[in-house]
Amino acid sequence: MAKTSYFHAQDLTDYAAEMFRTVGMSDEDAHLIAGDLVKANLRGVDSHGISRIPMYLERLRQGLVNPMPDVKVTKVAGAVAHVDGDNGMGFVPSHVAMNTACDIAAEMGIGLVGVHRSTHFGMGASYALRAIERGFISMIFTNSSPAIAMWGGRTAFLGASPIAAGIPGGKHPPYVMDMAMTVIARGKIRLAAMKGDPIPEGLALDLEGNPTTDAAKAFEGVCLPFGGVKGSVLGTLMDLMSGLLTGANFGGDVKSLYFDHSEPQNVGHLFFAIKPDLFMSLTDFGARMDTFYERIKELPRAAGVDEIMLPGEPEQRREMQRRRYGVPVTANVVDDLIAEGKAAGVVFPAGAAAPFKAA
Incomplete structure (x- = not known):
């Protein structure tokens, strides 16, 4: 199980907005998208949250998405x-x-x-x-x-x-x-693949049409x-x-x-x-x-x-x-976001090793 760190929602929103500004987005649009991504994390829909930032940035950099x-x-x-x-x-x-x-x-x-x-x-x-x-x-x-x-x-x-x-x-x-x-959102299979976690049976087939519990093969294959x-x-x-x-x-x-x-x-x-x-x-x-x-x-x-x-x-x-x-973020996602920030000159916020307050 990947190590998890905890972050203030506002810190993640500020980071995400700054990253989108680095690829030419307006301040208004960057904050809109950052807010929606962190909102997904807050609601527990982590598959649609900040883990997607590197992929979105790549498409923006390649000119496949118009920043303005x-x-x-x-x-x-x-x-x-x-x-x-x-x-x-x-x-x-x-x-x-x-x-x-x-x-x-x-x-x-x-x-x-x-x-x-x-x-x-x-x-x-x-x-x-x-x-x-x-x-x-x-x-x-x-x-x-x-x-x-x-x-x-x-x-x-x-x-x-x-x-x-x-x-x-x-x-x-x-x-x-x-x-x-x-059966489950495809983004959740992607998140499991990023973590290296298996998925339950009955969710997907691999490229050859065989049932699989390998999240990476499932993500490349067919969801049920x-x-x-x-x-x-x-x-x-x-x-x-x-x-x-x-x-x-x-x-x-x-x-x-x-x-x-x-x-x-x-x-x-x-x-x-x-x-x-x-x-x-x-x-x-x-x-x-x-x-x-x-x-x-x-x-x-x-x-x-x-x-x-x-x-x-x-x-x-x-x-x-x-x-x-705090918003829990797994270590592999944190590493990806740190790397993206470093390449763009944006500092990823510091997280905590445990929730901010005892539940």
């Missing part, structure tokens, strides 16, 4: 807009799109925004949380580079293509869902869809709605974030925002959400279960804990 994109928003219908990401970091056009969808929904009741010429946009929950901050229900679709097979196929064709959604709560936590079409044919069907929906519909790459054409440095990815996303008080007052909506939350807490629990939680609640609690005790 001219993101354009075009209104195409009463409640619909189209965003051209100009091959920028996917975080940037995606936040523009989510905010645009919320602006439209404030006026029309519902807003729909499609994005093309984008790249990997990080943790999908980032956009659901942004919509919740603004008081809106949201759904977020994206496609991605080939990772899973069509049902009945044996080669990667569909992306892991996560779906995210958020529903504001009342006095209790909101509903936040973020899940890939793979969750729920068998159902995961494959949902992955197909993500590709059609996020890629084909928006004008982005689709049908196996999205370039690999890790292995293909031939040209930009042209990832597609789709953002929905909905006013929660379309059919009742906001007060009534919040009260109904509270009732739902309280009912699930009172449900009979399965053996060995201490508490039933709403989707997003475990991540919210983990964030509170990590803000207090």
Whole structure:
């Protein structure tokens, strides 16, 4: 097991922002992306956190990602807009799109925004949380580079293509869902490969189509869809709605974030925002959400279960804990970030060998 150090979230955010500025990003965009990456770590989604910085920087340095994109928003219908990401970091056009969808929904009741010429946009929950901050229900679709097979196929064709959604709560936590079409997020297999850890059976196949517990071979091979044919069907929906519909790459054409440095990815996303008080007052909506939350807490629990939680609640609690005790980062990730910083003249922050306070 790799040694782990603990860091203040703000220190990691400052480091990440400075690293993105070294490759030509604006201060605003650098802080936006740094904040989203560290937010993923805070919520325990370490596969989508700061461990990705070296890979993102490499694509920026090679000119595959535009550090200063001219993101354009075009209104195409009463409640619909189209965003051209100009091959920028996917975080940037995606936040523009989510905010645009919320602006439209404030006026029309519902807003729909499609994005093309984008790249990997990080943790999908980032956009659901942004919509919740603004008081809106949201759904977020994206496609991605080939990772899973069509049902009945044996080669990667569909992306892991996560779906995210958020529903504001009342006095209790909101509903936040973020899940890939793979049994686990492909980024988690990548993180296991970086650590040299094995993965459980049933997650992936190697390049020859054989089941494997070797994370490195699995990452180069084919991920298995969750729920068998159902995961494959949902992955197909993500590709059609996020890629084909928006004008982005689709049908196996999205370039690999890790292995293909031939040209930009042209990832597609789709953002929905909905006013929660379309059919009742906001007060009534919040009260109904509270009732739902309280009912699930009172449900009979399965053996060995201490508490039933709403989707997003475990991540919210983990964030509170990590803000207090520190963000854990494994030694291999720390080494990579130190090396990146040294090459760019940026000092990686000092960590602690143990959580800041006794739990």
